[in-house]
Amino acid sequence: TWQVVRSEFDQLMLENAREHGVTAIEGARVHEVLFEGDPATGRAVGVRLKVGDEPMREVRAKVVVDASGQNGLIANKLRLRVWDPVLNKGAIWTYWEGAYRDEGKDEGATVVLQTTDKRGWFWYIPQHDNIVSVGVVGPFDYLFKGRGPFEQTYTEEVERCTAVKERVSKATRVTGYFATKDYSYRSKRVAGDGWVMVGDAWGFLDPLYSSGVLLALKSGELAADAIADGLAKGDTSEAQLGHWAPDFNR
Numbered sequence: 589t590w591q592v593v594r595s596e597f598d599q600l601m602l603e604n605a606r607e608h609g610v611t612a613i614e615g616a617r618v619h620e621v622l623f624e625g626d627p628a629t630g631r632a633v634g635v636r637l638k639v640g641d642e643p644m645r646e647v648r649a650k651v652v653v654d655a656s657g658q659n660g661l662i663a664n665k666l667r668l669r670v671w672d673p674v675l676n677k678g679a680i681w682t683y684w685e686g687a688y689r690d691e692g693k694d695e696g697a698t699v700v701l702q703t704t705d706k707r708g709w710f711w712y713i714p715q716h717d718n719i720v721s722v723g724v725v726g727p728f729d730y731l732f733k734g735r736g737p738f739e740q741t742y743t744e745e746v747e748r749c750t751a752v753k754e755r756v757s758k759a760t761r762v763t764g765y766f767a768t769k770d771y772s773y774r775s776k777r778v779a780g781d782g783w784v785m786v787g788d789a790w791g792f793l794d795p796l797y798s799s800g801v802l803l804a805l806k807s808g809e810l811a812a813d814a815i816a817d818g819l820a821k822g823d824t825s826e827a828q829l830g831h832w833a834p835d836f837n838r
Contacts, residue, residue: 632783675772681723687759779830
């Protein structure tokens with residue numbers, strides 16, 4: 589597994605796309621996907637978006653790719669998202685500078701550490717520039733119901749995991765606290781006529797194995813091939829745009 593800082597990695601991908609001829613507009617927000625007829629059965633024909641302070645406008649397209657991440661524009665609009673009942677977990681994390689690292693070949697190894705009461709576990713992921721990502725994962729109700737602010741909950745969980753407490757004891761926290769809830773899900777459909785979902789817009793898996801970047805890139809690659817083939821033969825149907833989904837899902 590390669591660990592990457594998503595903000596930096598995503599910027600590299602954006603610039604690489606531009607170098608290959610893509611027109612990329614930053615500072616834009618897509619408010620909705622446009623459909624002909626009933627969105628559940630109709631064809632996607634474009635998006636309604638706003639760039640900075642400019643007026644709202646519509647952009648038409650032969651195919652709409654929903655890469656909106658966990659915002660899930662299409663999945664939420666069509667109520668396609670299905671939560672995993674077993675992996676109904678949440679996470680709180682932050683980043684530390686100068687935290688303990690193993691030596692030699694294990695310096696960059698991801699470590700998983702369980703809390704003493706076994707109600708949660710920590711990821712401990714060394715990154716570059718002497719930064720370590722440290723996050724606690726637990727059942728949604730346990731981490732977020734009846735608990736205090738994220739910082740308080742995180743601190744309480746660190747106290748329950750001696751190994752983590754020792755590893756960050758001489759480190760400096762360099763960011764705020766981040767949280768995500770109900771984060772294992774998938775969508776009932778990956779595509780429709782004129783649209784296809786990729787990455788977290790389609791689904792997200794418990795991040796123990798750091799699969800997010802792999803799944804995002806692979807789904808993007810498979811969807812791109814399906815789109816290119818479909819445009820070449822004049823077929824942008826659900827069957828064409830989503831034919832790769834069963835194998836990917838498996």
